[in-house]
Amino acid sequence: MTDRARLIPLIVAAPLFLQNLDTSIMATALPSIARSLDVEALHLNLAITSYLLSLAVFLPASGWLADRFGARRVFCTAIALFSAGSALCGLAGSLGQLVLFRVLQGMGGAMMVPVGRLILLRNVPPARMVAAMVWFTVPGAVGRVAGPLFGGLIVTIASWRWIFLLNVPFGVLGVMMACAFVDDSHEPLHERFDLAGFILLSTGLVGLVGGLDTAGRGLVPQMVTFAFIGIGALSLLAYWRYSRRNERAIIDPGILRYKTYRTAVVGGMPLRIAIGASPFLLPLMLQLGFGLSPLQSGSLSVATAIGSLSVRAVMTSAIRRIGFRRLLIGATLLTGTFYACYGLFRPTTPHLLIFVVLLFGGLFNSLAMVTLNTLGYSDVPKPTMSRATALSSMAQQLSISVGVAFGASLLALTAHLHGGSAAHLTARDFSPAFVVVGMLTLCSLFFFVQLSHDEGAELRQR
Incomplete structure (x- = not known):
């Protein structure tokens, strides 16, 4: 090379x-x-x-x-x-x-x-x-x-x-x-930018996530939160109708008609929301709940990234031997289980045990996501691949955004139920939040179990 x-x-x-x-x-x-x-x-x-x-x-x-x-x-x-x-x-x-x-x-x-x-x-x-x-x-x-x-x-x-x-x-x-070092040769594009679609889509995303982000935490008046969510939902509905009439819409939701792609984007949302919530909650638990320093917290949190990277060594052989459907179901079950297990951590839990549990949590989380992303494009025609990639990337970032907002709202709720406040979090406030995150992950199984046993068979032969 x-x-x-x-x-x-x-x-x-x-x-x-x-x-x-x-x-x-x-x-x-x-x-x-x-x-x-x-x-x-x-x-x-x-x-x-x-x-x-x-x-x-x-x-x-x-x-x-x-x-x-x-x-x-x-x-x-x-x-x-x-x-x-x-x-x-x-x-x-x-x-x-x-x-x-x-x-x-x-x-x-x-x-x-x-x-x-x-x-x-x-x-x-x-x-x-x-x-x-x-x-x-x-x-x-x-x-x-x-x-x-x-x-x-x-x-x-x-x-x-x-x-x-x-x-x-x-x-x-x-x-x-x-x-x-990079060449900039290209054919100028004369197609007009879909400004109307961009405005509707942007308004919908900002309104919906902004409303979820401020719900129940006193950041803005409650009516403002409801207004955000209402405007966001109406804008997304308007964009959906607009995109069905416009072939040049900036994002084409019609691509969701392909089964494996719909499973990856829509079915994978609960899993991705959990993936957004967990990295937000974990450092807060280790530092605010357990009293660890930022360096100690980072040294433990890095285990999830190491587990995620280690998947590369077994990914190809795992798909060939187990198959997409069984691998996806098994990895999602284990991901949800390990996320819930994070709620069992206590300030007295040995750091080595925390590191090992986080390592396996990151490994199974990555295994599920790589499997899902690999399978998701298997039945999407090549001419629509670029639009499918754009929609998938947008949905992924949106899901993680919602996950962070969801994690913060969960933590504020558990602190309130324990008689405390979000300003003074304790170790016990994090346990219910992680259990709920783990249960949310399992919601993706409703979509995954509907896949056929030979789904993606042509990819396993490559």
Whole structure:
């Protein structure tokens, strides 16, 4: 493999490293940020959901922008937006400012990864694609593993603000490397952007998730929460009807007619919501509930990422021997069980035991998700693959956003039922929340058991 063919995957994967690092670091640093900004730790879920929601809202526009203005130009602009948002987050003096700047970060992040993947497909010859994809996945994997530990280290020896400020030099380097090594040849796109569909879809997503994010926690008046949810639901309904009449709609829900794809997107939502809730709850439990330092919390939380990465060694053989349906059902059952087991942790639980349980929780969680994502596109025709990818990516980010909001609401509710408050969380407040998250995961089984036993048989032979 030539140096350039190896370098391009690393360049376009660098934003994936930044994104995964940023997300995993943020969770570990939540208690420290809350103390610095003088807000409740649970209110900081707004800083996570605003970023994830921004990703979901702007992601559908990334393909059109790349075709219209050139992939390299949009890629560099996206990195610059992400870096500028990171710098402003590091300077934020209030929760409102942090949320606003995280939205800016999300705008850049929404374009970085999909446009980077498009650059990879356009610049690497087909014969080199498998090796290129290996290099493409390495930085993101490293970011997931390093995030919790790196975040705990930064918060311990410096300030949480450096979590965001350190993104800036990496962003500048990424722009310089892209300008130097990535070609920008493209055919200009003259198709008009679906502005009406984008506005309806954005309003629906922001209203619905914004309402769920503020429900029952006194952040805004209750009528405002109901208004958010109502406007969001009506906008999504309006978009659904609009997309059925418009062949050029920015997102085509009609793709859900394909069974395995519908199973992956709709059936996988409870699983993905749980995946959003668990990483939000875990660092809070370890630090606020158990009294561990950010570094100790990060050292334990990294076990989930290690478990997730270890799946790569057994994934191919597991699919061939067990089959998609049985593997998906088994992995989902075990994921829900382990999430519920997190609720059995106590401040006196040996750290080695916590690490091992988190390791297996991450392993089975990743096993379920990789299986689901692999099977999901098996019956989608190639001409609609790009739209299917956009809808799936948007649904994934939306589910994780809802998961963070759901986790925060669960924790506020259990604290209230225990006679306390969200401002003073104790170890016992987390147990019911993790049990509910584990039970929610099992709701995906309703869709998975409907798959046929030979589903994806053609993929198992590859």
